[in-house]
Amino acid sequence: MRILHTSDWHLGRSFHGVDLLGAQAAFLEHLVEVVRSEAVDVVLVAGDVYDRALPGVDAVQVLDDGLAALVGAGAQVVVSSGNHDSAVRLGFGSRLLAGTGLHLRTHVARAADPVLLADEHGEVAFYPLPYLEPAVAARALGSEASHAGVLGAAAAAVRADLARRPGARSVLAAHAFVTGGQGSDSERALSVGGIGQVPASLFDGVDYVALGHLHGRQRLAETVRYSGSPLAFSFSEAGHTKGSWLVELGADGVSGVTAVDAPVPRRLARLRGRLDDLLMDVTHAEAENAWCQVTLTDAERPAAPMERLRTRFPDVLELRFEPEAGATAPSEASYAARTAGRPDLEVCCGFLEHVRGRATNGPESTLLNEALEAVLLADVEGYDPVAAQLALDDAAPVGRGTRRRAAKAG
CATH class of the missing domain: 3.60.21.10 (Metallo-dependent phosphatases)
Structure with a gap:
């Protein structure tokens, strides 16, 4: 077969x-x-x-x-x-x-x-x-x-x-x-x-x-x-x-x-460097017909970077800025760069710490975690929150499930 x-x-x-x-x-x-x-x-x-x-x-x-x-x-x-x-x-x-x-x-x-x-x-x-x-x-x-x-x-x-x-x-x-x-x-x-x-x-x-x-x-x-x-x-x-x-x-x-x-509808290219170098470097010729992600490392943000890049690379779909080491303080890095690869819960806790000036405590982290879980479950067809909670309680160690049932009973 x-x-x-x-x-x-x-x-x-x-x-x-x-x-x-x-x-x-x-x-x-x-x-x-x-x-x-x-x-x-x-x-x-x-x-x-x-x-x-x-x-x-x-x-x-x-x-x-x-x-x-x-x-x-x-x-x-x-x-x-x-x-x-x-x-x-x-x-x-x-x-x-x-x-x-x-x-x-x-x-x-x-x-x-x-x-x-x-x-x-x-x-x-x-x-x-x-x-x-x-x-x-x-x-x-x-x-x-x-x-x-x-x-x-x-x-x-x-x-x-x-x-x-x-x-x-x-x-x-x-x-x-x-x-x-x-x-x-x-x-x-x-x-x-x-x-x-x-x-x-x-x-x-x-x-x-x-x-x-x-x-x-x-x-x-x-x-x-x-x-x-x-x-x-x-x-x-x-x-x-x-x-x-x-x-x-x-x-x-x-x-x-x-x-x-599988057939490839369009190549992907990831380019990194100073804007003037990218526009002149002959080694990037193949990227001229690709969907491009460009990361600019100029010490200062260039003027009209997307417009200039598209004169050579018409299909730049994503533009990032990561200045060379020492040129920009870490706090000035892009939001995408600062959150890349971090778990959702960590990003949420970090946001609260940023706007309030203090870290999240245990109960707050628990509430955020439950909210994120609810978002994931919202896409599951036929999700029954009551049945799901019973399943979680039955599977949980003594403590969480017991407390919730006791709270309901009370």
């Missing part, structure tokens, strides 16, 4: 104000050509089909056209939802569509309910796990309310189902940040405080693990891989080679994995 592993299409996303929908449609056409040229049996999409829970009508049309073309080319298409998708909207009509060759899995209740396909060697069980938000999924899975808890419980249920299918080969798809993976600036955090990573060992016992969420195509182990996003969504991905994985599944499991590169 030949499986094309892809993920993180993020249909409807733009790049620094540039509409990417045409390039995204072209990528889906590329997948159709790969299905035909490589005789692909199954296209497996590991989450984040759309960029937001309520996608625009044009993004919905691109998906409709793309899925119809993939099925029409002869592939079975297996899709799971990611943290950007609305599970309810993406999963609408899934039971009816399964008969056409399109298999949508978006609900935690079906985590261990495989899509069963077959080749000349027998049965292959596909387990496309939807993104499992801990506060929502923990109660359904009977696990602690953490990323490792819900994914571990789902993977254990998968292994239990596999044990009832002797001889079946298995493929599991998951949308998660697995330890060892390399992130980029364009992924949405899965949790507040950077505690969303899970170990790859959670998925032991299956033949191939198709991961989604991180946007760089990468190999964590021979049979545990991220396909990455088909397009770059941040300048931190300038060095990525985008594409998918073509997985060969033989009689005894994975017999080979081959990289399939």
